[in-house]
Amino acid sequence: MTTRPIRIGAGAGFSGDRIEPATALLEHAGLDYLAFECLAERTIGLAQAARQLDPDGGYDPLLEARMRAALPLASRGGVRLISNMGAANPLAAARATTRIARELGLSGYRTAAVVGDDVLDLIMARPYPLIDREGTSCDLGSAVVSANAYMGVGGIVDALALGADCVLTGRVCDPALFLAPLVHAFGWSLDDWDRLGQGTMVGHLLECAGQLCGGYFADPGVKDVPDLARLGFPFAEVDQDGGATFAKLEGAGGLLTEATCKEQLLYEILDPAAYLQADVVADFTGARIAPLGPDRVRVEGARGRPCPGSLKVSICYEDGFSGEGQISYAGPGAAERGRLALDIVRERLRMDGTDTSAMQFDLIGVDSVDRRSDDSSTAPREVRVRVAGRSATLGGAERIGAEVEALYTNGPMGGGGVTRSARKVLAVASTLIERQLVRPQVIMEVA
Amino acid sequence: MILRDIAHVRTGDKGNTAQIAVFARSPEAYPLLVRAITAGRIAAHLPALPIDSITCYELPGLCALNFVIEGALAGGVTRSLALDPHGKTLGAQLLDLPIEEPAQ
Structure with missing residues (x-):
């Protein structure tokens, strides 16, 4: 001391x-x-x-x-x-x-x-109510990857x-x-x-x-x-x-x-x-x-x-897949061509039976992060189209980027610079666990 | 005058909740800040921001206001499809909120 x-x-x-x-x-x-x-x-x-x-x-x-x-x-x-x-x-x-x-x-x-801190066995042994949504730890079932107490x-x-x-x-x-x-x-x-x-x-x-x-x-x-x-x-x-x-x-x-x-x-x-x-x-x-x-x-x-009296627990669980594609347009009319591109991708995904209601259709440079979104009068010299969505399968997620890539030859004039990705989604839910169930232990390693 | 003239901001996130702390540049500007930024004005200034509720915590000792905006992050950083899933760009978007200058 x-x-x-x-x-x-x-x-x-x-x-x-x-x-x-x-x-x-x-x-x-x-x-x-x-x-x-x-x-x-x-x-x-x-x-x-x-x-x-x-x-x-x-x-x-x-x-x-x-x-x-x-x-x-x-x-x-x-x-x-x-x-x-x-x-x-x-x-x-x-x-x-x-x-x-x-x-x-x-x-x-x-x-x-x-x-x-690993409390996976504890929170799967009986249902702990989730604090950020409906349901319990057990409802997440076999999708759970990890559970750790703070x-x-x-x-x-x-x-x-x-x-x-x-x-x-x-x-x-x-x-x-x-x-x-x-x-x-x-x-x-x-x-x-x-x-x-x-x-x-x-x-x-x-x-x-x-x-x-x-x-x-x-x-x-x-x-x-x-x-x-x-x-x-x-x-x-x-x-x-x-x-x-x-x-x-x-x-x-x-x-x-x-x-x-x-x-x-x-x-x-x-x-x-x-x-x-x-x-x-x-x-x-x-x-x-x-x-x-x-x-x-x-x-x-x-x-x-x-x-x-309780500790917060973060539960990581597999939550399907997400996919994304982006493409750029420039020059006069860039925003209009970008919007046309978004409409085309939305329609092509729908024709294939994809539910596009929860998907994200952004024009980067216009409305992708800006929450005013009242500047439709501006005419940016470049925009980037972004489509992102969720899917239960990796194939479904990959499809989103594929439809954006297809805009090269099947979309508006002058689209360039496609990037696309698809990945597994690891989401987090939280619960609370009784403090006395979590006991830290120390293991010493000596060089 | 806009908010940027009298205040600076920092934005954070917790789950599906965005948090924007607003700091008066001077003690004299703090009362103006308290009057000028309200939950209603934030909602009106950012009409495309989804909002379940806004709570304002006043910190007169720091000349600061802490706005906690629930439901703003499309499910939170781990599930959101948004380009900025943390909402880190949100505070800066408040900086052009018009501020009425006090009568001399």
């Missing part, structure tokens, strides 16, 4: 995130911990599918690249690593990391796997107490990756709700990495961000009461200001007084954000209330 401030960095904000900003933090930020958030809601279902093909697979596809870059620096600097890159197979991820540590000559490097800090804290240099989890609440080292380092009690609320705010601000430093922020002329190409990732120096100063490395691109912190604080938050986590119900409404200097911002004032 310590009373000195703890420095935590953000090493990744999503599975495919850039690697260089994390290594820069490891080299120059004087960190105690670096946490990588890499597990989107559906990613674990894809990982579970990979594990079914290879029992040693099912962890993050970039884990090995990240570890090769991070381990030498982290080991030299005494920075402990935490990540949900374990995905559907934390133990295999820990073994892969241990193998890399050996290759790098890091004898004795300790990597912990935190398991226990665990709290418990397993990570245990692993750190056991001396892990690196902790790899499956599904945990994203902010818990950052809250756990605070609980461990400061010895926070797991019913110290205000500190847990404050630590959750720290984690929430860091978990999207570059988004706190000016990523997802720039609006030229209105909100300019310097050197976005070299965008750095943030780190926080956290006090034992949970107050934190956020900063980025000098020389890293981007900016870290009151405005970037405010935007990230409310990002993907519904009720800011009740941010539901496994460890606490965090309340951000009293947050105080104050600039301390260039790229340095103080954030404090979050609070917390007792954690919920």
Whole structure:
């Protein structure tokens, strides 16, 4: 336990995130911990599918690249690593990391796997009501690929107490990756709700990495961000009461200001007084954000209330197939030819008995993402036709792109640049499970 | 004057719910923001956006409003056929909402 401030960095904000900003933090930020958030809601279902093909697979596809870059620096600097890159197979991820540590000559490097989030057997054994639609877990039947509970800090804290240099989890609440080292380092009690609320705010601000430093922020002329190409990732120096100063490395691109912190604080938050986590119900409404200097911002004032009695579970299930095709038109009359193309594809699919009512017929450049859609008077110099739809079969999904491709020789003048795709759809449903049924376990691998 | 002159926005998603946080550029602009953006004005400004309900959370300490728009994402990112299944472009589309300038 310590009373000195703890420095935590953000090493990744999503599975495919850039690697260089994390290594820069490891080299120059004087960190105690670096946490990588890499597990989107559906990613674990894809990982579970990979594990079914290879029992040693099912962890993050970039884990090995990240570890090769991070381990030498982290080991030299005494920075402990935490990540949900374990995905559907934390133990295999820990073994892969241990193998890399050996290759790098890091004898004795300790990597912990935190398991226990996989609740597939539990939610299929009896019907759990889905919280985002009608029905129960059992209604999804054999389509279910994975079910994982959002665990709290418990397993990570245990692993750190056991001396892990690196902790790899499956599904945990994203902010818990950052809250756990605070609980461990400061010895926070797991019913110290205000500190847990404050630590959750720290984690929430860091978990999207570059988004706190000016990523997802720039609006030229209105909100300019310097050197976005070299965008750095943030780190926080956290006090034992949970107050934190956020900063980025000098020389890293981007900016870290009151405005970037405010935007990230409310990002993907519904009720800011009740941010539901496994460890606490965090309340951000009293947050105080104050600039301390260039790229340095103080954030404090979050609070917390007792954690919920149940944990959220994400269920990934196979939900048929989707197909898509796109083609471009340009010059005068481009939009009209694009609309004609859409009409032709719709009609051809109907002639074949396809139900087109739930399909998507877009003119990119006119109405594909714009929800005003009242600018039919404008005449864009180029448009891109997009048709997307669902099908129970892969063949049906492929048919959609095929009809778009057929526009080359069977459609309006001057259509070019067809792309088409078809894929299996992995959808997500959610339920709640009793907290006491989910018990994290730690398995340590030593290089 | 438009919203972009007095505020900045960030957009997020949770399932079939879009979330748009709107931040006043200055404390003085916050009361104007509270008056100017309402659920009704959002719906009128984005007529092609499907909406089941809109809840507004006021955060005076941050000079911010958090709009939670249920039903806006065609079933959510994992099932939607939309080009932007997360709805990440939605907040920016609010930025040309006309704002009536306060009487001097």
